[in-house]
Amino acid sequence: MDRDSAEPTVDGMPGERAQEWADYHHQFSAPSTYVYDFVWDFTEEAIGPFCTDIDGNVLMDFTSHVAAAPLGYNNPKIMEKFDEFDLVDPTKIAGQDFYAAGGWPPEDPELPGPTQLMDRLTDLTSHYDMDTVFLSNSGAEAVENAIKICYAQGGHRAFTFDGAFHGRTLGALSLNRSKVNHRKGYPEIGGVVSVPYPSTQEAYEKQWLTDGPGGNVLADKLDPEQGVIAPEEVAYLIIEPVQGEGGYRVPHDGFVSDLAEIRERFDVNVVADEIQSGLGRTGEMWAVDHLDLDPDVITSAKGLRAGATVANSDMFPKEKARLSSTWGAGKIVDSMQGVFTIDAIHEYDLLDNVAERGRQMRELLEDADLPNAIDVRGRGLMLAVEFDTKERREAVVKAALKRGLLVLGCGYKTLRLLPPLDVTEREIELALDVFQSAVEEVA
Ligand SMILES: Cc1ncc(COP(=O)(O)O)c(C=O)c1O
Missing domain, CATH: 3.40.640.10 (Type I PLP-dependent aspartate aminotransferase-like (Major domain))
Structure with missing residues (x-):
């Protein structure tokens, strides 16, 4: 997948496999905060905000796994460094009781820990x-x-x-x-x-x-x-x-x-x-x-x-x-x-990128004059749109998903957008086009 030309391509969301996967999962899983039947297929291609689901749909993830994947999927900045690491067992160690070194010296070892x-x-x-x-x-x-x-x-x-x-x-x-x-x-x-x-x-x-x-x-x-x-x-x-x-x-x-x-x-x-x-x-x-x-x-x-x-x-x-x-x-x-x-x-000066892309995204959201949106707020790339009702917010989350954009609710009737910190100008424009058409469809 080429990050510079990738686009969301969706053939029905959630697809049949995703629904089957979710049903199977729930035979064993305790109820939690599942948001939608999006199933990321980690054996398939993914880069930046783009990922592939179990039905082969390509989606843009503007949730960054609720801020838990700040550099998006398979970021080369992380992956090339991981290449130096040969997986060992145990990787999950009793680290409060024992020390672990990735080589010498402690100030600058071969690999950090x-x-x-x-x-x-x-x-x-x-x-x-x-x-x-x-x-x-x-x-x-x-x-x-x-x-x-x-x-x-x-x-x-x-x-x-x-x-x-x-x-x-x-x-x-x-x-x-x-x-x-x-x-x-x-x-x-x-x-x-x-x-x-x-x-x-x-x-x-x-x-x-x-x-x-x-x-x-x-x-x-x-x-x-x-x-x-x-x-x-x-x-x-x-x-x-x-x-x-x-x-x-x-x-x-x-x-x-x-x-x-x-x-x-x-x-x-x-x-x-x-x-x-x-x-x-x-x-x-x-x-x-x-x-x-x-x-x-x-x-x-x-x-x-x-x-x-x-x-x-x-x-x-x-x-x-x-x-x-x-x-x-x-x-x-x-x-x-x-x-x-x-x-x-x-x-990679990502703080500057966050500030700049955050400004871009905020301006696009404000200028879009989104129907039924009552507020746009947040800081940097932690931005949100509040809708007039909770039902409207939920309908927008679903409509965006159908078009290949993952977003998440927060608060009572607010929706959050949190792309990777290295998101590009093109990706923000692409995602906001999808978002705008989702909001308009719901309206
Ligand atoms: C502000 C804040 N504090 C604490 C937590 C809890 O983190 P965790 O789910 O890793 O326990 C979260 C999770 O969403 C959070 O957003």
């Missing part, structure tokens, strides 16, 4: 004075470990935001405020309070600013004289610098500077959950880099291919076995892929 992934991550977070990493297997685990290290500092209360999503393990799900099913009937960590996440001037004024002593809903709660929560009992505040599941909402600047002030004034640890928004997706390495707010802990996963909790060494408990995980740092291939991804972002 978990040690180099941690090294790269501390480089990427040194401007926040972070120098230490705990690697795990998933986003939820990265969040679990972030909140554990904050609780270990003292305090049993925490703040999260309306619209938040932080994962599905019991600790992480206690922080979710985007969909009822995430928490319904499950036990939760106590002491978690949610406050609004204003993204517009109107919401900032209405939901966030008050006439209270500190001037906003969060500071009022913490006010030593008139508040209801003792600041020293607060272990952390956790925020997505752009909300993901909650609908690709960008925080209002005033809200962000209030948070920065609250962090200083009440000495509250800020955890930036960068699991969806990090690793270049918004045009900066971390979405929090766009904000005037310094995080104390960063969580990363998805595009990193491993989970990571990053902070200053002072934040981590010193005793043995307070944090651990058999496979935490252990997947050699994942760590290697994480390092290659970070290196490719630097080497």
Whole structure:
């Protein structure tokens, strides 16, 4: 498949094989968040945003596996480096208990592994004075470990935001405020309070600013004289610098500077959950880099291919076995892929590409005057279109799929577009033509 000339070619979606495959799969699989009967055939050709499904359809993937494949399919920048690696067994190792080296010396071995992934991550977070990493297997685990290290500092209360999503393990799900099913009937960590996440001037004024002593809903709660929560009992505040599941909402600047002030004034640890928004997706390495707010802990996963909790060494408990995980740092291939991804972002100026292609995509979406679309928002290549109803959004996702474009819902009636970080001008134009005709058909 030639990336420069590939186009979506679809002969009925979902095809017969895809439907049969999905039925077979569901004989064994527990219900999860399956979105559509798209079945990627990894034995067939794929490059960049283009992939082949089990019926031979060629599709454009503008979901990047929900930001978990930031460089798209079979990116040569990753694949040529993988060629140097002869698969070994075990590749999935007990990496928190044993070290693994891809040759010598540790600063620049033949092949990178978990040690180099941690090294790269501390480089990427040194401007926040972070120098230490705990690697795990998933986003939820990265969040679990972030909140554990904050609780270990003292305090049993925490703040999260309306619209938040932080994962599905019991600790992480206690922080979710985007969909009822995430928490319904499950036990939760106590002491978690949610406050609004204003993204517009109107919401900032209405939901966030008050006439209270500190001037906003969060500071009022913490006010030593008139508040209801003792600041020293607060272990952390956790925020997505752009909300993901909650609908690709960008925080209002005033809200962000209030948070920065609250962090200083009440000495509250800020955890930036960068699991969806990090690793270049918004045009900066971390979405929090766009904000005037310094995080104390960063969580990363998805595009990193491993989970990571990053902070200053002072934040981590010193005793043995307070944090651990058999496979935490252990997947050699994942760590290697994480390092290659970070290196490719630097080497090929992908932050600039994200900013430029993000601008292009946003302009095309805005200029298209899409019927029944009520908002276009996001940052970089983390963009979304909100529709007037949930039914309309779902119909557009289906109509786009029928035409060979994969997109995903988020929030209540919003649809997200997240192409690979190295997406080209031609690919954005191609995908947006398909998208526009899907929206028009639905209208
Ligand atoms: C912001 C955010 N935090 C945490 C998670 C959980 O990650 P995982 O599914 O790898 O556990 C996600 C996943 O979508 C996410 O978007």
